[in-house]
Amino acid sequence: MRLGLALGYWGAAPSPHFLDLAVEAERLGYDSVWTAEAWGSDAFTPLTWIAARTSRIKLGTGIAQMAARTPTATAMHAMTLDHLSGGRMLLGLGLSGPQVVEGWYGRPFPRSPLTAVREYVDVVRQVFRREKPVTLDGAYHPLPYPGADGTGLGKPLKPILHPLRPDLPVLLGAEGPKNIAQTVRIADGWLPLYFSPTADGSGLYAEPLAAARPGFTVAPLVQARVCEDVAEGLAPIQAMLGFYIGGMGARGRNFHADLMARMGYEAEARRIQELFLDGRQAEAVATVPAAFADEISLVGPRERIADRLAAWHASPVTDLLLTARDPLTLRTLAELVL
Template sequence: MRLGLVLGYWGAAPTPGFVELAQEAERLGFDSVWTAESWGSDVFTPLTWIAAHTSRIRLGTGIAQLAARTPTATAMHAMTLDHLSGGRMLLGLGLSGPQVVEGWYGRPFPRSPLTAVREYVEVIRQVLRREKPVTLDGRYHSHPYAGSDGTGLGKPLKPILHPLRAELPILLGAEGPKNIAQTARIADGWLPLYWSPERADLYAEPLAAAKPGFMVAPMVHARVCADVEEGLAPIRAMLGFYIGGMGAQSRNFHADLMARMGFEAEARRIQELFLAGRREEAIAAVPTAFADEISLVGPRERISERLAAWHASPVTDLLVTSRDSQTLRTLAELVL
């Protein structure tokens, strides 16, 4: 099982010391470092800055939002950074949700998400393979553009730049069973949001079509500390926000995922409280058991014991969300 460092996206200002943390992860033997985007900092620029200050660690987007760029623009970013870094790029992609896609990017959320993702990946694959000009007769990502509001003058093109790797790894963030099953068929890896090694059987069927070498790389909050409840407090706060507020009451992918994991009543209660403006109560309603089983928190001995279940699961890469150097060192010692 490899280790990755998750840096996420910036808040009101650049995260202090993010380059130094990536360098420390590289020294410790971490395989990858991952950045993110939501509606603030973008996912590629910090990763490029990290690439310039490291030499070995792989560079992942976790995740690049599909609505932010056309598939050809995303492919341009990926193959450019792959060249600059000497072949270290991992392209993680995801749809996000209707609230962000329509509220921030000003674009319609696709009525058929599976089709939209499949076409997006297909266009990127064509760009990276550079076998012929890109063409796709699609519902969402036709190339050349075929809409009635166009000029009809578009012509198929292939990239001027020769990609460093035609098979640059593409990973997808997917939560629903159908999305996970499609990910296993068309991608090189999966980025689960909430992964419980105790419930790995939930994903056995959707992952059945995965090819050899397929990456299963969940993002895991980790903290070495004496008090488990105290260590879980920020994780419960994060879950309260995502499950309660990152989506509408009728459509929240995070809440739906929590429900499928056996916490349906709790997920709906968190939503109800958060959307009523009772944020602190929503956070308090996050079950400690749920926060704990998708995290690695507590004394070193406890984390060591709990890692056995992660090793026994299909997980290939443990992507650690932590900005604490001691936690990173401890995990490197226990895992690597």
Template sequence: MKLGLQLGYWGAQPPPDFVERAVEAENLGYDSVWTAESWGNDCFTPLAWIGARTSTIRLGTSVAQLSARTPTACAMAALALDHLSGGRMILGLGVSGPQVVEGWYGQPYAKPLTRTREYVDIIRQVLRREAPVTSDGEFYPLPFRGDNAWGMGKPLKPITHPLRADLPIFIGAEGPKNVTQTAEIADGWLPLYYSPYRQEVYADQLAGAPAGFEISSTVMVNINDDLATALYPVKAMLGFYIGGMGSKQRNFHKELMARMGFADEAETIQNLFFEGKRDEAIACVPDAFADEISLCGPKERIREKLQDWEDSPVTSLLIHGDLQLIRDMAELVL
């Protein structure tokens, strides 16, 4: 089992110690460090900042949102970072959700699987640099065609030769069809939350994954002798995602919780959240569910639970925390 440091996206201000944490993770033997974007900071700039201060740790986006940039622009950022870091880049991609895509990027949230497949295909063409990049796809036609086209576009190859044609591409996916496609077209999967005790939830979707396919799962870790206290931040996160990160009509996180065996609880959490009863929604998150997808409690309990993760298909645990937690997890895992 490998460890990765999940830095996520920024809040109101940049975290003052994010580079320090990345450097410490590298010194302790962590395999990767990951940065995210939502509707604030982008994910590539902090990763470049970290890459300039490190030398061995892999640099991943978790995730770069498809609607934030065209596939060729995304490929340009990835190949540049791969060169600057000496081949340490991992390009993690995700479609985000309709609220962000339509509300922030002003684009339609249509056919996410088709868009993802087209996007990845174009990036791989750029990285291979075997021929000028073209696409007959519905969403990213190259050259551009349409009523407003000048008709002067021509297929191009990247001026800069990519360092690696096989730069790894990971995809953040939740829905069954999306995970199945991820196992087919990507080099790794970034689940939002995963339970090593319910491997059957994704077993069929992952059956077609090739050898060497990586699964890097973000796992909340809270070391505390009181289990209820340790679980509370996990329940708060789940309450927010299941209750509020999506519309009443469609919430992918709620749907995932239902597939994992907690459909009634997921419905209750969402209803309470939309009624403005956030504390009650958090309280309704089952302790058992929060415990399955996290590592909480005293150190020895976490050490025992780590064996269950070792026995799962997950290849890397991505943890978010301060310097002390980074060191504690290195002691427990590495």
């Protein structure tokens, strides 16, 4: 397995240590560093700063939200950073959910998410290949724009910039079974938000991943912390899960809650959501099972983490994208995995 550093997105202000962590990860032999975006910091700008201070580590958006940019604009960002970094860009994309797409970006959430994602990736790859002017007869991302409210003067265009890599990797964040199956067909890799190496044995991921071609990347986000007290180490993970499962979605449509339910915790997922949406956030967090938080993370003393890594090695995972925020955890995982 390879290791990646997942820096996520910023809170109220930039993290003062994100650049130092990325530099240390490269020194330790990590393969990649990833940034994210929600409704604050963007995913591409921090990677540019990291690219300027590093020379080898790959630079991934994990994830860039599709609603934030047209597919051609996203392709421009990726090609530009790929040139500036000497070919280190990894383009991770995700659809996000209705609350963010409609509430923050002011765009309708697609009635057919699979079609919207497929069209987006199609356009991005056309830009990367630069074989001919980009066109798409699509429902969500048509080019040129065909709407009656336009001028009708739209012209198919080919990017001025020659891509450094026409096959620049595209990875997708996907949670539902159909989304994962499509990801295997159209992308170079999958970025799971929650991944349990034990759940793979139950067939949750086995069927879609069986169709993956050689070299397909499976790179889950894994909360990691080296500490003596396991319960203490799991507490912030449970808090994060309470927020995502309880509040990152509407009562009847929360992709994170649905995923937790499919992973064997349906009653708990629905209770967490009910409590959170009723304004009882502390109770929602307290309802998150420690077993679930533990299943999708690597927390505890060095020896415990070493034992738990065996299940990850036996799974289809190719890369662990670690959320570590301290040099000790970064170094320990490098020693154990690399």
